[in-house]
Amino acid sequence: DAGVTQSPTHLIKTRGQQVTLRCSPKSGHDTVSWYQQALGQGPQFIFQYYEEEERQRGNFPDRFSGHQFPNYSSELNVNALLLGDSALYLCASSDAGGTDTGELFFGEGSRLTVL
Amino acid sequence: QKEVEQNSGPLSVPEGAIASLNCTYSDRGSQSFFWYRQYSGKSPELIMSIYSNGDKEDGRFTAQLNKASQYVSLLIRDSQPSDSATYLCAVNQGSNFGNEKLTFGTGTRLTIIP
Numbered sequence: 001d002a003g004v005t006q007s008p009t010h011l012i013k014t015r016g017q018q019v020t021l022r023c024s025p026k027s028g029h030d031t032v033s034w035y036q037q038a039l040g041q042g043p044q045f046i047f048q049y050y051e052e053e054e055r056q057r058g059n060f061p062d063r064f065s066g067h068q069f070p071n072y073s074s075e076l077n078v079n080a081l082l083l084g085d086s087a088l089y090l091c092a093s094s095d096a097g098g099t100d101t102g103e104l105f106f107g108e109g110s111r112l113t114v115l
Numbered sequence: 116q117k118e119v120e121q122n123s124g125p126l127s128v129p130e131g132a133i134a135s136l137n138c139t140y141s142d143r144g145s146q147s148f149f150w151y152r153q154y155s156g157k158s159p160e161l162i163m164s165i166y167s168n169g170d171k172e173d174g175r176f177t178a179q180l181n182k183a184s185q186y187v188s189l190l191i192r193d194s195q196p197s198d199s200a201t202y203l204c205a206v207n208q209g210s211n212f213g214n215e216k217l218t219f220g221t222g223t224r225l226t227i228i229p
Binding site for chain 2: 041
C-alpha cells in the first residue's frame with residue numbers, strides 16, 4: 001500500500017521564480033492538505049483540497065495556489081518566490097469519510113531553497 | 116497567545132525513564148488532538164490521537180486530554196534512544212467534515228540519554 005508520495009524531494013530556485021510541487025495521496029484517501037514547515041517551526045496549514053476544490057485556506061498569500069486532479073493527486077504552485085518561502089513543504093492525505101477525524105498521513109516533503 | 120503551545124525543550128531524559136511532553140491550546144471548540152513524532156530531516160509521523168477526556172494508551176505511549184484545562188500531554192514509558200525526536204502537538208478545530216486543518220505547536224525536542 002503506497003503511502004503519500006511527493007516530488008521533487010529537493011529543489012533550489014531563485015527569487016521571483018515559480019515552483020510546482022506534486023503529491024499523490026495514500027491509496028483510498030480523497031483529501032489532500034498542504035503544509036509549510038520552516039526550520040525549527042511546526043507545520044503551518046496552507047490549504048486543503050477535496051473533490052477538486054479548495055475547501056479551506058490558511059493565512060497564506062495568493063502567490064500560493066493549488067489544484068487537485070480527478071485521481072486525487074494534487075499540485076502546489078508558488079509564484080514570485082521570496083527568500084522566506086524556503087521551507088519543507090508537506091503534503092498530507094486523509095479520508096473525508098473516515099471515522100478517525102483529522103488523522104493526516106504525511107509524505108516525506110519537498111525541501112525548497114530560495115536563493 | 117499562540118493557538119497551540121509547547122515547551123520547545125530540549126528535554127533530556129535517561130534511557131528507561133518516563134518522558135512527559137505537554138501542550139496547551141487556546142480554542143475551546145477543538146475536537147481532536149494528535150501527537151506526531153518527527154525525526155530530523157523527516158516528515159511528521161502520527162503516533163497518538165485522542166478525542167475525549169482522559170487517558171489513551173498504546174504500547175509505551177499514553178496520551179492524556181483535559182478539555183476543561185485545554186491541556187494535552189504525552190507520556191513515553193521506558194524511553195529508548197530511538198525515541199529521540201521532535202514531538203509535535205496538533206489540534207483540529209474541527210467542523211462538519213472533521214478534518215479541516217490541524218494547528219501545530221512548534222514541537223518539543225526530546226533527547227534520550229543512554
